[in-house]
Amino acid sequence: MASRLISEMGLPKSIANVFAARSIKTAKDALSLTEFDLMELADMGLAEVTSALAHISERVSPPYQTALSLLEQRIQNEQLAGHLPTGLKGLDEALFGGIPFGVITELVGPAGIGKTQFCLKLSLLASLPTRHGGLDAQVIYIDVESKFSSKRLIEIGAQSFPEIFYTRGMAQEMAGRILVLRPASLAEFTESLQQIKLLLLERRVKLLVIDSMAALTSGEFEHGASKINPLGWHISFLKIPIVVTNQVRSQSSDDTWRYNFQVGTRHRDLEDTSKYDSQLIAALGIHWAHAVTIRLILETISGERFIKVAKSPMSPALAFPFSITSSGISLLNDDGIEVVGQEISTIHCDGDYLIIKLDPQMPQ
Amino acid sequence: MEVGRLPISAALKGKLVSAGYTSLSLLSSLSPSHLARDLNISENEALDILKHAPHDGRIDTSGGHHIISGAQTAWDMLHEEELLTRITTSSVDIDNILGGGISCREVTEIGGVPGIGKTQLGIQLAVNVQLPVHCGGLGGKAIYIDTEGSFMVERVLQIAEACWDDMLANNAISQNVHAGQVGMQPKDFLENILYFRVCSYTEQIALINYLDKFISEHRDVKIVVVDSITFHFRQDFEDMALRTRLLSGMALKLMKLAKKFCLAVVLLNQVTTKYAEGSFQLTLALGDSWSHACTNRIILYWNGNERYAYIDKSPSLRSASAPYAVTARGIRNNVSNCKRIKLM
Numbered sequence: 001m002a003s004r005l006i007s008e009m010g011l012p013k014s015i016a017n018v019f020a021a022r023s024i025k026t027a028k029d030a031l032s033l034t035e036f037d038l039m040e041l042a043d044m045g046l047a048e049v050t051s052a053l054a055h056i057s058e059r060v061s062p063p064y065q066t067a068l069s070l071l072e073q074r075i076q077n078e079q080l081a082g083h084l085p086t087g088l089k090g091l092d093e094a095l096f097g098g099i100p101f102g103v104i105t106e107l108v109g110p111a112g113i114g115k116t117q118f119c120l121k122l123s124l125l126a127s128l129p130t131r132h133g134g135l136d137a138q139v140i141y142i143d144v145e146s147k148f149s150s151k152r153l154i155e156i157g158a159q160s161f162p163e164i165f166y167t168r169g170m171a172q173e174m175a176g177r178i179l180v181l182r183p184a185s186l187a188e189f190t191e192s193l194q195q196i197k198l199l200l201l202e203r204r205v206k207l208l209v210i211d212s213m214a215a216l217t218s219g220e221f222e223h224g225a226s227k228i229n230p231l232g233w234h235i236s237f238l239k240i241p242i243v244v245t246n247q248v249r250s251q252s253s254d255d256t257w258r259y260n261f262q263v264g265t266r267h268r269d270l271e272d273t274s275k276y277d278s279q280l281i282a283a284l285g286i287h288w289a290h291a292v293t294i295r296l297i298l299e300t301i302s303g304e305r306f307i308k309v310a311k312s313p314m315s316p317a318l319a320f321p322f323s324i325t326s327s328g329i330s331l332l333n334d335d336g337i338e339v340v341g342q343e344i345s346t347i348h349c350d351g352d353y354l355i356i357k358l359d360p361q362m363p364q
Numbered sequence: 365m366e367v368g369r370l371p372i373s374a375a376l377k378g379k380l381v382s383a384g385y386t387s388l389s390l391l392s393s394l395s396p397s398h399l400a401r402d403l404n405i406s407e408n409e410a411l412d413i414l415k416h417a418p419h420d421g422r423i424d425t426s427g428g429h430h431i432i433s434g435a436q437t438a439w440d441m442l443h444e445e446e447l448l449t450r451i452t453t454s455s456v457d458i459d460n461i462l463g464g465g466i467s468c469r470e471v472t473e474i475g476g477v478p479g480i481g482k483t484q485l486g487i488q489l490a491v492n493v494q495l496p497v498h499c500g501g502l503g504g505k506a507i508y509i510d511t512e513g514s515f516m517v518e519r520v521l522q523i524a525e526a527c528w529d530d531m532l533a534n535n536a537i538s539q540n541v542h543a544g545q546v547g548m549q550p551k552d553f554l555e556n557i558l559y560f561r562v563c564s565y566t567e568q569i570a571l572i573n574y575l576d577k578f579i580s581e582h583r584d585v586k587i588v589v590v591d592s593i594t595f596h597f598r599q600d601f602e603d604m605a606l607r608t609r610l611l612s613g614m615a616l617k618l619m620k621l622a623k624k625f626c627l628a629v630v631l632l633n634q635v636t637t638k639y640a641e642g643s644f645q646l647t648l649a650l651g652d653s654w655s656h657a658c659t660n661r662i663i664l665y666w667n668g669n670e671r672y673a674y675i676d677k678s679p680s681l682r683s684a685s686a687p688y689a690v691t692a693r694g695i696r697n698n699v700s701n702c703k704r705i706k707l708m
Contacts, residue, residue, distance in 0.1 A: 028566040031573075034609050057573035062561055067508070068554035071517045096518045103513045256637060256644040257477070259665060261674060261683075287598065289478040290634040293514050311479040314519035316692065341669025345479060 003028060009059045015052050018042045027060045084126060084207065084241045085133055086118075087160075088322070090334035091307065094315040095294070099241040104291065106213075108246040108282040109298030110349040113305060114324050115245040116147045117156075118298075119209045121328035122243060124157050126207035127177040132161060137206030138177045140196055142189065144215040148180050159327035179205075186216055206240050214247040214283040244292070248347050251279040257342075280347040299348040307331075310344050317344040372413055379403045380413070451493050451587060451628055452500030453485065454527075454695045457686035458673050462662075465500060468586070468628045471619050471657075473593075475633035475648035476664030481671060481690045482632045483514045485664070486589045488695040489630060491520070491527050493587040494556050499531060504586025504627070505556040507575070511568060511595040515559065524553035526693030558585070565596035565610075572614050579625050588621065592632040594649045608653050615657035631658060670698055 004027045006019050022041050024030050030053065033041065038049045065073075074082040083097030092098045099105050099122070107115045123141055128134025141148060157174060158165040165171045183189035199205045210216065282289060282297075289295070295311035307329075308319040318336030322329050383402050385391055391399070391414060400410040436444075450465030459465050466472055466489060476482050490508050495501025508515060528550045562568045579585050593614075601607045622629045636649045648655065648663065655661070661677035667685075674685045687698035 027570065028564075031566050031569045032606065032610070034613050037609075053573060054577065057570040058577065060567060060570035061574040062563070062567055062571065064507075064558045064560050066555050067515075067517055067520055067557040067559050068551055070559055071521060071551075071554060074517060096516070100516065256646060257666070259646045259663060259674075260640065261663075261676065262665070262667075286477070286635060286637065290592075290595075291512075292478075293512065295479070313483045313514045314516040314522070316690075317479075342666055343669070345477075 004060060006030060006056065009056055011052060011055055015042075015044070015048065018044065019052075027056055030056050031060070078239065079130070079135055079206075080133075082239070084122070084135060086122065087125060087133075088307075088320070088329065088331045088334075090318070090320045090331050090336050091296075091309070093334070094309050094318050094336065095312065096314055099243060100294070101241050102239045103293035104242045104244055105294040105296065106244050106246055106282075106292040107296050107298060108248060109347065110248050110280065110300075113298045113300065114322070114329055115298060116211055117152075117324050118329050119211050119243060119245065120148070120153050121156055121160075122241075123178050123207065123209060124153060124160070124174065124328075126241075127174045128161065128164065132164060135206040138179060138199070138204050139207040139209065140199070140205050141178055141180045142208075142210040142216070143180050143182050144210070144212055146182060147211060150175060153178070155326060156328045159325075183216070189216060200240065208240060208242045210242075210244045212245040212247055213288075214245075217284070246288075247283045248280040248349070249283050251281050280349055281345075282347065297345075297347055300350045301348045303350060306337075306348075308339060308344070376403075376405065376409065376413065379405065448626075449497055449502055450500075451489055451502060452495075453688075454488050454492060455673075455686070455688040455697050457697055458688050458695075459500075461673070461675055461681065461684040461686045463681055466587075466628050466630060467660075468502070468626050469623050470659040471615065471622055471629040471631065472660040472662065473631045473633055473648070473658035474662045474664065475635060477635050477646070477666070480664040480666065481688075481695065482664060483591055484690045485695055486591045486630060486632055487515070487520050487523055489587060489628075490557050490589055491524050491553050491694070493628070494553055495527070495531070499534075502586040505558060505582065505584045507558045507560065507579075507585050507588045509560045509562055509568075509571060509588065509590045511562045511590070512592055513561070514591060517554070520554060520557065521550060522692065523694040525550040527553065530693075558582070562596070565599075565601075568596055569610065569614065572617055575621055576617075576624075579621065579627070583625070585625070585627060587628045587630065588618070589630045590632065592634055594634045597650060598634070604651075608651065611650060611654050612657055615654070619659070 006025060006027065006029075007016055009016075009027075011019075019025075019030065019042060024033075024038075024041070030038070035046065035049050035053065038044070038053070039046060042049070044052075078101060081097055082101045083092075083095065083099060084101070085092050085098035086095075107118055109115055119141070123139045125133070126135045126137055126139050128136065130136045153175060154165070154171055157171060164174070181189075181192055183192060196205070196208070200208075282295070289311075292311065293313065294309070297308045297310045299306055299308065304321050305323065306319045307322050309315050309317055317339040319339050320334070320336045321332040323332060380386075380403065394414065396407050396410040396414055399405075399414065400407045403410065448468050450459075450463070450467050452459050452465045453462070474482055474485060486508070490506035492501050493504050493506050496503050560571055562571060575588065597607055597611065618629045618631070621627070634649045635646050637644045638647045639645075640647075646665075648661070655677075658677075659679065660675070660681075663674045663676050665672055665674060667687075670687050671689065672685045672687050675681050675683050689696050689698040
């Protein structure tokens with residue numbers, strides 16, 4: 001929409017010509033200038049500029065829908081009502097059906113906790129035929145840290161859906177639908193994004209997994225910089241689930257959760273610096289935390305693993321205990337434990353967990 | 365209108381014409397002292413002449429000042445403000461610190477960390493505005509501008525259903541409904557929310573420009589929620605000065621919209637960190653100049669394990685905090701002893 005040409009908007013000829021002569025070719029060019037700037041640049045009066053801008057704005061504005069028609073569309077047109085079921089009953093219920101389409105769902109947790117396992121299972125689920133609850137589609141798996149294990153993928157498939165996988169040729173077809181990319185740098189990834197977009201537009205790909213986002217952007221940007229989202233937002237209206245994994249880092253004294261009007265309590269926190277080393281927070285900063293729509297935290301508390309819905313516009317904060325089995329991830333309890341307060345965004349990791357390096361290919 | 369028709373002395377008329385003021389429209393933007401100097405007459409005489417100069421063409425029925433068009437006396441404004449109804453947030457505590465709820469004709473900015481409930485509050489307001497006036501709404505429609513994709517329509521239905529249940533429970537609506545309200549079933553709430561999905565800052569600016577015409581055609585819109593105003597402006601702006609100019613332009617247009625159509629404008633904002641007083645602090649995004657742009661500013665934050673709303677800036681309300689909760693039914697009062705804790 002933003003790159004629509006001024007020449008095609010039906011503006012009066014004289015105005016369109018003046019704009020073109022001043023290199024104002026697209027809607028973005030025109031709307032990035034204030035009215036004063038335009039008046040000066042095009043040497044036109046305020047009334048003319050205002051009416052030209054109103055005309056362009058009307059053409060470039062997105063159309064509206066009532067929330068009701070949005071709901072009906074979701075139910076009728078989108079596969080599985082716009083959600084990809086994860087097969088984890090409690091989680092699917094909390095998420096109103098599963099991983100929603102068109103928004104970013106983030107999996108964050110310490111190394112070895114099961115993020116890649118989750119992604120492998122999801123990729124498999126998306127590739128399954130619809131009669132088995134899948135999207136019957138291709139999957140694009142961006143494997144930045146070379147953690148993708150096709151052997152493990154087949155194992156998960158064979159254990160979870162034996163009737164499909166033991167059918168001749170099916171394993172090959174399912175695995176054949178998962179396209180794995182291994183970009184060596186962010187630049188390479190951005191390039192392949194163009195080709196990915198084509199596949200996405202042809203509607204053959206219905207799941208995008210990026211494992212992990214932190215590795216992809218690490219080293220390229222400093223703490224708190226902008227441009228943290230190489231995905232670009234045109235992907236968001238393509239209505240497919242986008243799953244991204246993220247790493248954790250330890251909290252530093254620079255990280256803060258206080259506003260200036262909360263000054264009174266600040267002193268207590270500063271004294272307790274010993275807390276900082278053991279506390280983990282998600283990588284990529286608060287800017288990224290705003291950008292994701294759903295954040296699922298995977299953590300360990302007292303030796304047990306939990307998957308927690310930390311941020312979701314439609315679910316309460318629930319934590320589900322899980323374990324990693326030969327058939328992927330399974331929940332130990334579908335009811336979930338309600339989490340309140342600051343606990344929602346805290347990431348727990350029992351100390352000894354980090355010492356034992358877990359091989360993601362081996363089931364627990 | 366011709367100067368010759370003015371009810372002033374012929375001498376004055378002659379002076380006007382020789383000074384070049386042949387029609388009244390030329391007089392409409394002059395100050396008395398300027399005219400007095402030009403015509404070489406006393407200020408009182410100039411004031412007399414200007415009394416007859418035309419206003420903006422708009423007939424000011426609210427008794428506006430007859431020389432400065434568009435001005436209102438503070439007394440008239442007081443009466444207007446008392447008549448304004450507010451939109452409830454569904455949390456009595458927050459309504460109390462807001463003086464009744466979110467007010468119309470003003471731009472209110474609401475910011476907070478991810479997951480604190482900004483979108484939840486936005487959706488709650490978009491549902492509540494549709495309630496009849498005696499229930500805390502304005503009986504109007506809502507415009508919801510979504511820049512992040514966090515508008516989950518299933519959740520909106522959940523909140524609408526809870527709202528409808530509450531209204532039934534309070535016998536606020538009977539089975540035989542008022543002719544004006546279309547049955548007010550939960551799904552009707554969804555029909556009155558006009559949803560726009562914005563994918564770039566260009567679209568955001570275009571839409572806000574277009575809202576003037578759109579709302580003239582949809583006069584029953586009583587609230588505009590932008591979720592969030594920040595998103596596209598944090599992405600790839602190299603020219604920060606331009607960003608500041610565009611943002612203030614947007615803020616002004618939204619304020620004009622609020623005043624012109626007498627509706628509420630609610631802007632949701634994100635947070636960022638800034639270095640002040642020797643340490644890093646949280647603050648709302650978009651910079652210091654943006655913080656001046658909105659009339660009211662509410663910050664949602666965590667206080668221990670509870671969610672609080674804090675009035676950071678308001679011309680008429682005092683700084684105060686109130687607790688609230690986000691429940692399956694939407695935004696509600698925080699009732700601490702009702703927390704469910706499931707045992708393993």
